[in-house]
Amino acid sequence: MEKEVKFEKAMERLEEIVQSLEKGDLQLEDSLKLFEEGIKLSQVCMAKLDEAEKRVDILIKDKDKTVLKPFLSESADNDNRKSEG
Numbered sequence: 001m002e003k004e005v006k007f008e009k010a011m012e013r014l015e016e017i018v019q020s021l022e023k024g025d026l027q028l029e030d031s032l033k034l035f036e037e038g039i040k041l042s043q044v045c046m047a048k049l050d051e052a053e054k055r056v057d058i059l060i061k062d063k064d065k066t067v068l069k070p071f072l073s074e075s076a077d078n079d080n081r082k083s084e085g
Contacts, residue, residue, distance in 0.1 A: 005041070007048045014041045 017038040021031060 005044050007045060010041045010044050010048075014038055014045065017041070 017034045020026060020034055021038075026034070
């Protein structure tokens with residue numbers, strides 16, 4: 001299983017990759033490897049932002065009740081369903 005990457009670390013690495021690619025002094029194969037890593041990191045960041053947005057939506061919907069509900073990502077929700085079944 002992949003180690004979970006924190007959003008901030010992923011963004012830092014993504015910025016480094018962009019800077020390296022913008023310089024244009026890498027070999028084609030190295031550029032492709034960095035580009036692939038960048039795509040994976042951008043997907044991680046998008047997933048984390050999507051999860052945060054869903055959590056905010058839950059908080060906004062429940063603002064009158066002042067109840068904080070834990071948000072389970074789809075993968076965690078699926079894991080819970082498997083263990084219950």
